Amino acid sequence: MALLRADGTIQKLNHAGQRILNETSDDGGGLRFDLTHRRDTATPHGLVSWSESRHAKNGAIIELSCRSEPMEGGYSLVFEDVTQRRRRDRRAAAVARIAAELISDRSLSSVLTALAYEILKADGLAGVQILTGDADSGNLRVLGMAGFTSLTGERFLERLMECKQRGARLCMFEVMESSRLAVMPHRYAEVMSDPAWEPMHEVLRFPVWDAFASLPIIVRNQTIGILNLYLAPGLSVDNEDLEFFSTMAVQAGVALDYAALLESERRSAEKAERQRLARDLHDSVVQGAFSMRMQVQALKVLTGSGELLANRKKIDTIAGELEEISGAVLSDLRNLVHRTKPVALIDKGLGAALRTLVASTSRRTGIDVQMRISGELDHLGLPMAEDIYFIVSEAIHNAVKHSSTDRIDVLVNAFESTDSLRIVIKDFGTASNRPTGAGTGDGMSGRGIAFMKQRAKNWNGLLEIVFDEVHGTTVSLEMPSASEEHRWGRA
Structure with a gap:
């Protein structure tokens, strides 16, 4: 408790107040409380509550919950230290937010950078770093950083390895090797006074910090990274701190493991x-080329026998077969090349690539392939567009290969309002043309279908395949978000 003058300076401070503010005199040593809250309130003459932070003499930040009311010549003030309570609240909120980040589809570096900032804010640290890699080879990567605004991960590692060559002790490497945490009080003063650390002096000088802690990030009983913490002056590490830091190290490990x-x-x-591509080549192009080679050898035998006129009919038959086989091989090659490298996708975007696919399929097969596109597709990034393209291409290829259908419909709907995508590919084949091992719903087997599902899963999409004995096969693709930032590993 304290008695304040009209300007907010302390007139009298009791023993509990002295202990909280780290003061030795009962007059508060000239400390002043901010009374603007009283002037801003609608009841300036009544009881007013507020919170404020101040630096203690040891450099630590104290968070206070204050209540004051007017008295003759000034104000009476009751305050309590809520630093630990507020820190626990921030830590709980940080853990909850990071848990939400882990189940989102942001990139690994985005998640770990967010984690670093959550630790920084929760505990008022000076800096946080999350590194992965191999300490022995020096092959490290900074995947998350907060606090050192002028420092990039690449610049940090470059100078760190230079310090190591100059003989500096890198306790973070020791942590990676031993899988045990390390806490080093007053590490800032040691680093700044050690010539071996000179390459890092500029980048580690601000913001000012004091102690240093490094915790291993362990996944499946193996240390795959470290969490570095630069504690602000006045902060010490107790068991509660270590429990929170360890929890965040575990969260970082979960993110790294999921990305792996x-x-x-x-x-x-x-x-x-x-x-699968090798199998397709073997099943079509290789077998066709082998047949052509056998036919050419037969031609050599017939033309080398000296009886060309007698063998004329056989030669004409073989030549016709060669023409038919070579045409089939060329068609298969064109189909494989078109399915593996859609040039239109790179040059003109997904919409143009799908139109080219539909047109070329109609020309090659004689099947009436119709497509309707609703909405904008060309804003999609190439990785997502490629996966969507190959899903549609595989569905059309399966319809051509396994169905006697004379018509294929492709419906593409891009919904701008929800940033989502729905594509339906439908043929009209009958049960007699059902592919071997095919089922209904999600039960259809085959590697091609597995690839399609994997490509959809890459973007949290859903692929459904339904075979109807009367009406043919329907392939449906649902993309909950058509934005690349909603996928892990695409940063």
Whole structure:
């Protein structure tokens, strides 16, 4: 409790107040409270409550909850230290927000940068860094940073390795090797006075910090990164602090692990797609080329026998077969090339690429392929556009290959209001043309269908395939968001 003069300076401070404000005299040493809250309130002469922060003599920031009312010659003031309570509230909110970030579709670097800022705000730290990589090789990456506004991840690592070469002790590397946290009081003074750290003096000088803490980021019993914390002057690390920091290190590990799993899925899908392409080449082009080679050898035998006129009919038959086989091989090659490298997609966007696909399919097969596009598609980034293109291409290819249909309808709807996309590809084949192993709903098998589903999953999309014995097959693609920023790993 304190008695304040009219200008807000302390006239009398009790022992509890001295302890909170870290003051040794009962007159408050000239400290002054901000009374603008009283002037701004609608009841300036009654009881007024407010919160304010101030720096204690040891440099720590104290958060106070204050209540005052007027008295003769000044004000009476009751205040309490709510620093720890507010810090716990901020920490709980930070954990909740980061949990929401982890289930969102933002990129890994965006999530970890957000995590770094949440730690910074929750505890009033000077700086936070999240690094991954291998300490032995020096192959590190800064994926999240907050507090050092003039410092980039690349610049930090470059100068850090220079300090290491000059003999500086890098305790963060020790943490990665030992998988045990490290807390170093007054590390700022040590770093700034050590010539080995000279390359980092400029970038670590501001904002001013004091102690340094480094925690391992552990995933599946393996340390894959570190969480570095630069504590503001006056802050110390207690068990409650370490519990919060450890929780955030675990959250960072979850984000890193999730990103690694997505990357593994992507590589598996790419490998499977290469295997599928090799199988398609073998089933069509390679077999056709082998048949052509056998026919050419037969021609050589017939023309080398000296009886050309007698073998004329056989030669004409083989020549006709060669022409038919070579045409089929050329058609298959064109189809494979068009499916693997849609030039129109790169040059003109998704809408033009789909129109080219539909037109070329109609010319090659004689099937009436009709498409209607509603909404804008060309704003989509290339990675998402590629996945959408190949889903439509595969669906049309399956209809041509496995169906006796004479018509294929493609309906594309881009909804600007919800930033979503819906595509339906429908053929009119009958049950007799049902592909081997096909089922209904999501049960259809086959690698091509698996690739389609994986491409949809890349963007949190949903692919459904329904086979109807009377009305043919319907492929439906739902994209909840047509924006690339809604996917992990696309930063």
